[in-house]
Amino acid sequence: MAKIRGAVVVDVERCKGCVICVNACPTNVLSMSKDVNGKGYSFSYMENPEACTGCMSCSLVCPDVVITVYRMKVNE
Amino acid sequence: MSISIQDIIKEENKVFSKTKLLTDKVFSYCPGCGHGVAHRIIMEVIEEMGIVNQTIGVAPVGCSVLAYDFMDIDMQQAAHGRAPAVATGISRVFPDKYVFTYQGDGDLAAIGTAETIHACSRGENIIIFFINNGIYGMTGGQMAPTTLEGMKTSTSPHGRDLHQMGFPIKMTEIVAQLDGVQFATRQAVHTPSAVRKTKKAVKKAFENVKNKKGVSFIEIVSNCNSGWKLAPVKANEWMEEFMFPVYPIGDIKG
């Protein structure tokens, strides 16, 4: 059965840790890091990557345009 | 067969990345601020329409005064409130170019009210982007003409008192009544669906310029986490609960 899998790459150093993407993700993929970046912000990351469908919700609302989204069809 | 993340993160699978019309400079905006999304959408539309060599933007005085540092297009910085007059000057001498202003509520709805109304009244072939967050962000959270009743700011520390300070001004409804305005809409950028709708409106506005239809006026109701003293997600919830009833989302004209 064909399935859509996605993944996001967060530009960690540009992320300001606003959490809006975490809130926007419909499949609860994203979480905030315990570490901080060079500016002292905690940043978002894929805590639950298998759930990502590459729907772009996170990237659409990201105020700092730090998220790149990938998506592919997978036959399982 | 299990697929690793590395298999997905490949150039051919890329579905979203930063438009090249945004520079590599980190936005000077506070975490969670809607300016960044608004900037991105506008630049994406310009890139998608392939009109960067015909587009001139006008930055205001306010938080987005440095918009030209982030938008990789030709831009002018205008005096406080005067962006619609500056845009008029550009559009009149370059009638075939795409000219837009990007203004906040203090800039557009207070000091620049006359310039806004008359550029709209003349039906200048421009786009006016109006970011309304109900507060003066850059100067540190003072009361704006759009500040809600009872809202606490640094110059209405006990809450906006309508008897003393007047009522919130609804610019988009006002300009929608002017014959020079082709398209007046109020949108937001806090959820994926809101962003999609706003982008559609932005695209329509640029199409209007192409077809010389006069003013397209796009208000974006946005947050000011620092000014409102709320965390970004909370600020967006507050915006939905309190801003949207006063500034309802949707097309008003055109």
Add this chain to the structure above:
Amino acid sequence: MGELRLMKGNEAIAEAAIRCGCDAYFGYPITPQSEILEYLTLQNPEKTTGMVVLQAESEIAAINMVYGAAACGKKALTSSSSPGISLKQEGISYIAGAELPAVIVNVVRGGPGLGTIQPSQSDYFQSVKGGGHGDYKLIVLAPNSVQEQYDFVKLGFDLAFKYRNPVLILSDGAIGQMMEKVQISDFTPRWTEEEIVQMTGSWATHGKPETRKHNIVTSLNLQPEPQEEHNHHLQRKYKEIEDNELRYEKFFCEDAEYVFVAYGTSSRLCQKAIQLGREKGLKLGLLRPITLFPFPKKQIKMATKKAKAFLAVEMSAGQMVEDVQLAVKGKRPVKHFGRYGGMIPMPDEILEAMEELIAKVEKKEAKKAQKKAKKKAEKEAKKQKN
């Protein structure tokens, strides 16, 4: 060469703009300069040369429209009279700060406040000492005839683009309203889009091509260091303008013992006063600054070699006189004569003021001579006693 025409000073500004390849005029009605906008709307040059003419909602809007057009590398003009020019000061400061070429015309009327609609020269300080905020200079041209009103529009644009600096044509209600013959020039075509890109592509906003970085027109620096550097750059530019663009005129100065310093309408009144004075045997001359910035400081200083005193004649309570005093540096008496609030002095009033000054200087000289003679006599007497 074009034809000779009888024209009003304000009309000359408008006709010159159409003919010198001006791209846009943005204005707002105010007496005594409304004919500029009226003439332009009647001529409707958009149909002929393509020049845009637009009545703005305010002087503030008009100057900001000029900012927008000028930042595109276009030749943009605005005009107003004193109260309206006050409103434009914010925009003028931004234009100077962002280094944009533009021409602004002030057909001065009496002030302060709403004042009068009659001619005055009381906006000198505003014109040459800043007017708006920040350290900046305008190139200030002061016409004294309708012909110069005409000629200075082209000259203004030439200088504005040469230095990327706003140029102010400081006229007054008399020159704006009076009619004189004018030698009209032929049409100079407006710059084509290609020419504009070629001439202004390094700084103006035309829409970013792939071949260059984006152009940004701004007067803002959030950090003080680059802003100080920008100010240094501006000051170097103003020095260069002072070195290269001084314009002035001398009238009967060769043998003059007493020199009027006057610009614009006042300079013409002084010419008549000189004629009347010369008939009485008075050796009078006139030094007329044509540019008020740069100001003919050196020329006035040089004139102290021959001149015994200077009379600054202005239709103001005394503004330019301060610059004359700075140039003379106390070496000779410098006095001011003026009528103001919309009043124009008569040549005989001006001559009278000069005669008063002459009398004072001569009295002082006589006293000096007397003192000298007395001292000499005393010395002689002492000698004889011994």
